[in-house]
Structure formats: C-alpha cells, structure tokens
Amino acid sequence: MSIHVHFRAVAVSEIQEDHTWLAAYLAKAWDDHADECAAGIATSIPKVWHFVEDLYAAAADLVGRGAGEPWTLPIHGGRPVAHGAGADLHDPPMIFMDPPEVARAADFLTAVSFDALWNVAGGRLGGAGPQEALSKEEYLEHHESLRSFYARAASSGHAVVKVVWA
Template sequence: MSIHLHFRAVAESEIRDDHTWLAAFMAEAWDRHAEEYAAGVTDSISKSWDSVNELYTAADVAGTGAEGPWTLPIYGGRPVAHSPEADLGNPPMMYMDPPEVSRAADFLAGVSFDELWTAVGRGLWGGGPDEALFRQCHLEHHESLRGFYGRAASAGHAVIKVVWA
C-alpha cells in the first residue's frame, strides 16, 4: 500500500477554509505532482514522515516535547475540519498559515541535520541492512523540506498538508 504526506504551498488568498474544496484542490495538485514539484510549490514524503518528525524532535534539547518550531514541518498547523455529512473517505488535512510556514522555514534553515542525526538517527534506524541508505533518505527529505518551506515562506504562502492512502 502506498501512503504519502503531501505538502502544497499556496497563496492564502487563493484557498477556502473548507475541507471539501481543499480536498479537491489537493487531489488536483497530487495529479500534477511532478509538474508542481519541478515548480517548487509541492513536496511529499512516502511512509517515513513520522521518523522525519522524530528526527526533528531531537531539536527539543530542553526535552519539553511542547509545541515548538521542530513540530511544524511535519505535523504543524491546524486540522481542517470536515462536516459530519462529508464522505468519511476524505483525507486528513492540516493548514499552516504564513507565519507558521515562516517559523518552519527558519527552523529548517537553522538546524543541523548532522547534529539531529547524531542525537537520534541510529535510534530511528533500528538496525537493518543499510544504515547509510536510511540516513541518506532522511537527509534528502530534510533538504527537500528545507527548500520547500524556504520558498513558501519567501512567497508569504500558506501550506496545506494531506495524507493520501
């Protein structure tokens, strides 16, 4: 089964705070994923986004676990509610406003992947055939997210996140 966390940057004025509308918008964006990725307005992570989030929690050096900039890139934002009449197959979505996008971009620009990996990376890996490949995959996700959020913040965009299964 394929499952993805899909990120899409968009001007806040161009979106509606409506689950049905956003689901259709994001489905259309998913259909054009390759084009939108090339344009720098989308990103996605297949299956491993929770371990990318765990990598970022290593930035919580105080151990508070509380809301902080390290929580923004993957799970940040607010849930987009759908009406009780909505199809239960509608995907879960999150909405990040432009200030949250800027905070996520600042976090990603300022955090050291190597330091995060040293702090928790081996624990995420958990053994297996190729630690270097696992690390490289997470580094690529980190670099891709850093570029995506940086572009979105520079443009003053919001970010919509959706889980496709």
C-alpha cells in the same frame, strides 16, 4: 499500500478553508505532483513521515529544553481543516498552516543541523550497521526537500496545506 504526506504551498487568497474544496484542489495538485515539485510549490514524504518527525524531535534534545517545557515541531504545525456536514469519514485529513507558521517552519529547518539531528536520532531510525549510509541519505533527502520547500513558501508569503493520501 502507498501512503504519503503531501505538502502544497498556496497563496491564502487562492484557497478556501473548506474540506470539500481543499480535497478537490489537493487531488488535482496530487495528479500534477511531479510538475509541482519541480516548480517548488509541493513536496511529499512517503510512508516514513512519522520517522522524519522523530528526526526533528531530536532538536528538543539539542536545544536543551527543560522538563515540562512544551516542544512543538514547526513543520507539523497548523490547524486541522474540519470535515463539512455529510462528509465521508474516509476523506483524507488536512492541516492548514498560515504564512507566519510557514515562516517559523522555514526558520527551524534553516537553523537546525541535519548532522546534529542524525547524531542524536539516527540510531533509532535505521542509522546503524550496514544500512546506515542508505538510511542517512534518505533522511537527508527528506530534510533538504522540506527545507527548500518551506524556504520558498515562506519567501513567497504562502500558506501550506498538508494532506495524508492513502
């Protein structure tokens, strides 16, 4: 089974925060995914997105947060887009990030050191033994893709809509 988290940047004025409308919009965007990625308005992470989240969670250790302090990952922010009346419960979950949240995610990804994150979390993510170089390269590619995607979206003042395709 192929599962992806699809990130799509969009001007707030061009979308509706309606699940049915967004599902159709994002399905078309997914059909055009390669072109949209090349244009810098989309990216995706296959299957391993929860491991990518674990990589970024290592930032909490790097900034020395105290016990009980909240920690949230800006790239996983946003608010769920509620399913409308009569929606199919199998419709994909969607998250909407407004432009200020997108800017926070871009700032986070620009400021965080991939190597420092890898030093903290890499061993838990397959970063040990003979496959370490391949694992590290895979996560670095995800990091660079997200960093450049969010930077472009933030500089354009765009929102980001995320959807999980299964």
